[in-house]
Amino acid sequence: MSDVKIAFIGCGGNANGHMNQLSQLDGARIVAVCDVQLERAQSAAEKHNAHPYTEHRAMLERDDLDAVYLSLPVFAHGQPELDVIARGLPFFVEKPVAINMDIAREIEEQVAKEELITCVGYQLRYLGSTQIARAMLQNTPLNMLVGKYWCGTGHGNPDTWLRQMNKSGGQLVEQATHTIDMMRYMGGEVDTVYAMQANRVLKSTDCPDVNSLSMQFASGAIGSLTATWAYDPGDWSNANILDVFYASQMLNWNPSRVAVREDGKWTEKTAPSPTIDEVFVEAVRSNNGAHIRSPYSDAVKSLAISLAANRSAQENRPVSIAEMG
Ligand SMILES: NC(=O)c1ccc[n+]([C@@H]2O[C@H](COP(=O)([O-])OP(=O)(O)OC[C@H]3O[C@@H](n4cnc5c(N)ncnc54)[C@H](O)[C@@H]3O)[C@@H](O)[C@H]2O)c1
Structure with missing residues (x-):
């Protein structure tokens, strides 16, 4: 062809x-x-x-x-x-x-x-580590998901679109959307978020540089996410991390592997995947x-969570995803 x-x-x-x-x-x-x-x-x-x-x-x-x-x-x-x-x-x-x-x-x-x-x-949805974790979690009630995206990309020229709130939506919209999307991919839809944000380090930008979210999932599970882009630009080991507590077990996911506890021991798993x-x-x-x-319609749901978190922090109240329109 x-x-x-x-x-x-x-x-x-x-x-x-x-x-x-x-x-x-x-x-x-x-x-x-x-x-x-x-x-x-x-x-x-x-x-x-x-x-x-x-x-x-x-x-x-x-x-x-x-x-x-x-x-x-x-x-x-x-x-x-x-x-x-x-x-x-x-x-x-x-x-x-x-x-x-x-x-x-x-x-x-x-x-x-x-x-x-x-x-x-x-693209994280296609990784072997993701597919293994998702298969493990598929028929199990989840209790709690804890995400983390700490990196240093907020440092740098404050005049680029990335570091202007009205042009990028800030770290939650532009970047930690990956972790939010993974939380949805593993844990299902989110009903409500309650977020706090502050600008502690990168004073020359109008974006928050520390973010803390609590999430209520439709399943009844709860979740939290912390995100900063004011951390050390040389260390990516804390970007896109997810701990999932399910049944009486936990797994720890990152893009390169999923770690699971089996028979009292931690085992790391991965698998080849298409790009x-x-x-x-x-x-x-x-x-x-x-x-x-x-597909597009699914990704809109991840966007809604980031935008709801920004609104929640600005208005200091829990925001339901439904009210985002
Ligand atoms: N999936 C990922 O892991 C990942 C990684 C990095 C970036 N991104 C995303 O990719 C997108 C681009 O990011 P980037 O870092 O490449 O930004 P960038 O600023 O390097 O590139 C954007 C380009 O778009 C051009 N542009 C702007 N308006 C245009 C228009 N109307 N028509 C044609 N060109 C136009 C700009 O001139 C610029 O060259 C963002 O949405 C970012 O979040 C995703």
């Missing part, structure tokens, strides 16, 4: 990672790349033998596209997705899916209407999204 021909909207750091993955995949070809910064589009185009654009609508006029990747700053979501949907193309979009629920719901509605295959960049790019390209090729673990 012929190559799946892919276009990119956004050619920043994350997009380049996906381009490199795709360039190693048989049957995938990057044919067009777009960035509002011409030099970024040109550099990606040169590397992948694609055509550069600075306006995504001009790129979408091509008649040879099979799928689109969108890897944009959080505030830039909305019209690009709607234009891709109007063109009837399946798309991969990076998390978080939008800066607010109105934009996310509008895109979600259009995706459903057009019945498009979508895939959101929650999210392989799964998406295969879904497009086969016109079958069954193996995509985070």
Whole structure:
């Protein structure tokens, strides 16, 4: 079968990672790349033998596209997705899916209407460690989930979109969404969050740099998450950690392995897994999204939790996910 021909909207750091993955995949070809910064589009185009654009609508006029990747700053979501949907193309979009629920719901509605295959960049769902943990937890009542995302990415230029609250939504929306999504993937839907936030270290940004959330799951389980991006930028060992207390047992998950206690001893388990790019390209090729673990409508639910936590901290009250719209 012929190559799946892919276009990119956004050619920043994350997009380049996906381009490199795709360039190693048989049957995938990057044919067009777009960035509002011409030099970024040109550099990606040169590397992948694609055509550069600075306006995504001009790129979408091509008649040879099979799928689109969108890897944009959080505030830039909305019209690009709607234009891709109007063109009837399946798309991969990076998390978080939008800066607010109105934009996310509008895109979600259009995706459903057009019945498009979508895939959101929650790549941790595909890992062997995740699949093992999920299989273990599937038919067991969970009691408590405790997540942690401590890293140092809040340090650095305070003027970039990442470190401005109205452009990124702060760490909970932009980054710890991965851990929130894992908590949902393992523990099911969240009903209510109650959050506290403060800015203790990174005084030149308007984003909170310490976050503490309590969560009520629909199942009756409870959860908590702490997140900071003001920690040591050189240590990633405390980013994306999850402890799950189920029955009278616990497991400890991180992206590289899941540790479980069996017969009084800790055992570490992992398994090979496909990349999210392989799964998406295969879904497009086969016109079958069954193996995509985070379609657009599911990812909107993870966004709602981060936004509810920000609202909760700002208004100093528990916020139900239902009230996020
Ligand atoms: N899944 C992951 O683990 C992971 C990791 C890193 C980043 N991300 C996500 O990827 C996205 C991009 O992050 P990044 O670090 O690459 O940011 P970045 O700032 O490096 O790249 C974003 C690019 O989008 C371009 N852009 C902005 N508006 C545009 C438009 N309308 N049309 C075309 N191009 C436009 C910018 O010029 C920039 O080059 C974010 O949502 C981020 O959260 C995900």
